Amino acid sequence: MRVGMSVETGVRPVSRKRVRAGLQRRLEARWFLLFISPWLVGFAVLTVYPMIASAYYSLTNYSVLSPPTFIGFQNYTFLFHSPLFWTSVRVTVIYAIATVVIQLVLGLLVAMLLNLRIPGMKVLRTLYYIPNVLPMAATSMLWMFLFVPRTGVLDAALHQLFGINGPQWLSDPRWALSGLIIMSVWSIGSSMLIFLAGLQSIPDELYEAADIDGARLFTKLRHITLPMLSPQILLNLILGLIGAFQTFVQAYMMTDGGPDYATYLYSLSIYQNAFQSFHMGMASAEAWIMFLVILALTAAIFKTSARWVYYGGGTES
Amino acid sequence: MRGNPAISARKPIARWVMILVTVVGALIMVFPAIWMLSASLQSNNQISQYPPSLMPHPFTLEGYLKGLTVLPFVRYFFNTACIAVLSSIGGVLSSSLAGFAFARLRFRGKNILFVCVLSGLMIPYAVVMIPQYLLFKHLGWIDTYYPLIVPAWFGLPFLIFLFRQFFAGIPNELFEAARIDGCGFPGLYWRIAMPLAKPAVATAFIFHFQAAWNDFLGPLIYINSNSKYTLSLGLSAFTSSCDCTPWNQLMGVSTIVALVPILVFFFAQKYVLRGIVLTSK
Numbered sequence: 001m002r003v004g005m006s007v008e009t010g011v012r013p014v015s016r017k018r019v020r021a022g023l024q025r026r027l028e029a030r031w032f033l034l035f036i037s038p039w040l041v042g043f044a045v046l047t048v049y050p051m052i053a054s055a056y057y058s059l060t061n062y063s064v065l066s067p068p069t070f071i072g073f074q075n076y077t078f079l080f081h082s083p084l085f086w087t088s089v090r091v092t093v094i095y096a097i098a099t100v101v102i103q104l105v106l107g108l109l110v111a112m113l114l115n116l117r118i119p120g121m122k123v124l125r126t127l128y129y130i131p132n133v134l135p136m137a138a139t140s141m142l143w144m145f146l147f148v149p150r151t152g153v154l155d156a157a158l159h160q161l162f163g164i165n166g167p168q169w170l171s172d173p174r175w176a177l178s179g180l181i182i183m184s185v186w187s188i189g190s191s192m193l194i195f196l197a198g199l200q201s202i203p204d205e206l207y208e209a210a211d212i213d214g215a216r217l218f219t220k221l222r223h224i225t226l227p228m229l230s231p232q233i234l235l236n237l238i239l240g241l242i243g244a245f246q247t248f249v250q251a252y253m254m255t256d257g258g259p260d261y262a263t264y265l266y267s268l269s270i271y272q273n274a275f276q277s278f279h280m281g282m283a284s285a286e287a288w289i290m291f292l293v294i295l296a297l298t299a300a301i302f303k304t305s306a307r308w309v310y311y312g313g314g315t316e317s
Numbered sequence: 318m319r320g321n322p323a324i325s326a327r328k329p330i331a332r333w334v335m336i337l338v339t340v341v342g343a344l345i346m347v348f349p350a351i352w353m354l355s356a357s358l359q360s361n362n363q364i365s366q367y368p369p370s371l372m373p374h375p376f377t378l379e380g381y382l383k384g385l386t387v388l389p390f391v392r393y394f395f396n397t398a399c400i401a402v403l404s405s406i407g408g409v410l411s412s413s414l415a416g417f418a419f420a421r422l423r424f425r426g427k428n429i430l431f432v433c434v435l436s437g438l439m440i441p442y443a444v445v446m447i448p449q450y451l452l453f454k455h456l457g458w459i460d461t462y463y464p465l466i467v468p469a470w471f472g473l474p475f476l477i478f479l480f481r482q483f484f485a486g487i488p489n490e491l492f493e494a495a496r497i498d499g500c501g502f503p504g505l506y507w508r509i510a511m512p513l514a515k516p517a518v519a520t521a522f523i524f525h526f527q528a529a530w531n532d533f534l535g536p537l538i539y540i541n542s543n544s545k546y547t548l549s550l551g552l553s554a555f556t557s558s559c560d561c562t563p564w565n566q567l568m569g570v571s572t573i574v575a576l577v578p579i580l581v582f583f584f585a586q587k588y589v590l591r592g593i594v595l596t597s598k
Binding site (some may be wrong): 041113125152 | 343367425583
C-alpha cells in the first residue's frame with residue numbers, strides 16, 4: 001500500500017513498474033472487500049447492530065407491543081434484587097462447574113485410553129463420539145426415558161445391581177440438576193477429541209526418555225502429559241464454560257426449569273423472559289450480564305494461562 | 318515396546334485392563350442409544366413392565382407407525398432437510414469467499430477484520446437474539462424459514478476460519494502461475510482455490526449441516542405453525558401434547574430424528590472429526 005500512496009501524493013517520481021504495482025494493490029484491495037462483503041454486511045446487520053440494540057434495550061422497558069421506554073439501570077437493579085435471578089445463577093454455576101470438571105477429567109481419561117495402539121481403536125473412538133452427533137432434542141427425550149422413576153432403566157439398574165432404591169430424578173428438586181449433570185457425561189465426545197488430537201502430537205521420545213529414567217505412570221502424567229496438553233485443557237475449559245452458560249434444550253424439554261426451579265438454567269430464564277413474558281428489556285439485561293461474565297471469566301483464565309499453559313513442541317500452532 | 322506413549326504400560330496385564338476399561342466404557346456410552354432403538358421396537362405394555370428388558374418381545378413397529386402419524390413427522394423431516402441444505406449451501410459459499418480473501422488477498426486492516434470474524438465465535442447467541450428477532454419480525458419473516466436460512470448466507474465465523482486455514486496452506490506457486498497466465502482474482506478463487514478445497518468444502522458443509530439439522534432454539538423462536546415445524550421442534554411438541562407417555566412412540570420418533578445426523582456421521586466421519594480437531598489448532 002505504501003507504494004500506492006506515493007503514486008497519489010506524487011512527491012517522488014515513480015517508475016512505471018511501481019505505478020502498476022500500486023494499481024495492482026488497489027485492485028486487490030477492491031476484490032478483497034468484494035469477497036468479504038457478504039460477511040461484512042452480515043457482521044454489521046446481524047452482530048454489531050444487534051449488540052448495540054440489545055445493550056440499549058437492556059436499559060428500557062420493552063414489551064414488543066409498545067415502543068421501548070428508557071428506564072436507566074432499573075432492569076439490572078431489579079434482577080440483582082430478584083431471588084429468581086439468583087436461583088438461575090446458582091443453578092447455572094453448579095451446572096457449569098460440574099460439567100466442565102466432567103469434560104476435563106473424563107474427557108482426558110477417555111482420550112488417554114483411546115490413544116492406546118490396538119487394532120479396532122477407530123471403532124471405539126466412533127462409539128465414544130456418537131452421542132455428540134445426536135440432536136439435543138432426541139438426546140433429551142432419550143434421557144427422560146432413562147430417568148423414568150422406578151421402572152426406568154437407570155433406577156431399575158440401580159435396584160437390580162446394587163439394591164438401591166433410585167431417586168425420582170427429574171421430578172425431585174434435589175435430584176433434577178444432578179440428572180442433567182449425569183446426562184452431560186454422554187457428551188464428553190468433543191472434549192475427548194480435542195484431547196486426543198493433543199495427545200497424538202506429543203512426541204514419543206519424551207515418554208521413552210522418562211521410561212529410561214524409570215519414571216512411573218503418575219510421574220509421566222504429571223510431568224509430561226498434563227504440561228504438553230495444557231493448550232487443549234485451556235481450550236476445553238473455555239469451550240466448556242461457554243457451552244454450560246448456553247445450555248438450553250435439556251432444561252427446556254426435560255424439566256422446563258423445574259421442579260421448583262431446580263434446573264432453571266440461565267439461558268432458559270432469558271428465553272422465558274424474552275419470548276414467554278415478552279420482557280425484552282429484562283431479557284436483554286440478562287443476556288448482557290451473561291456476556292460480561294463470560295468475557296471476564298475468559299479474560300481471567302487467559303491471564304492465569306501464562307503460568308500454566310505450555311506452548312511448544314508441535315502444539316504452538 | 319508396543320505400549321501407548323501417553324500411559325505406557327510396561328506390564329501386559331495393565332495393558333489388558335486398560336483395553337477392557339476402554340471397551341466397557343464404549344459399551345456404556347452406546348448403551349442409551351441402543352436402548353432407544355430397542356424401546357422403539359417394543360410394545361408399550363412391555364416397556365411398562367419391571368424390570369425392563371432389552372429384547373423387544375413381541376417385536377413391533379407400532380412405535381414408528383403410530384408415532385410418525387401423531388404429528389406429520391414425514392413433513393417435518395423434509396422441512397428440516399430443506400432448512401439444513403439451503404443454509405449449508407449459503408454458509409459454504411460466503412464463508413469460502415471470505416476465507417479465500419483473508420488467506421490470499423492483501424488488504425490494510427485485514428488482521429483487525431479477521432479478529433472481528435473470530436469475535437463472532439465468542440458472542441453468545443442470547444446477546445443478539447432479541448434484536449435479530451425484532452429485525453426479522455419487522456421484515457415479516459416470523460413463521461418463515463428465512464431467519465433460519467438467510468443468516469448463514471452472510472458467512473459463518475467458524476467456517477470462515479476453517480477456509481482461511483485451508484487456503485493459507487495451498488502453495489503460493491499455484492496462484493503465481495495462474496496470475497502469470499492472466500487469471501483474475503475471481504478465477505483464482507473459483508478455478509484454483511475451490512477445486513483444491515473439496516475436503517474443506519465437505520468438512521464445512523457437513524459441520525454446518527449437522528448444526529442446522531440439530532438446531533432447536535432457532536426454530537423454537539421463529540416457527541409458529543404446526544405444519545412448518547422441524548423434527549426437533551415436532552419432537553418437543555409431541556411430549557407436551559399427551560399426558561400418558563407412549564414411550565415406544567417417543568423413542569421411535571427420536572430414532573428418526575437422530576437418524577440423519579448419525580448416517581451423515583458414519584459416512585463422512587473423517588470430515589466431521591477434522592472439523593472438530595481443527596478447533597484445537
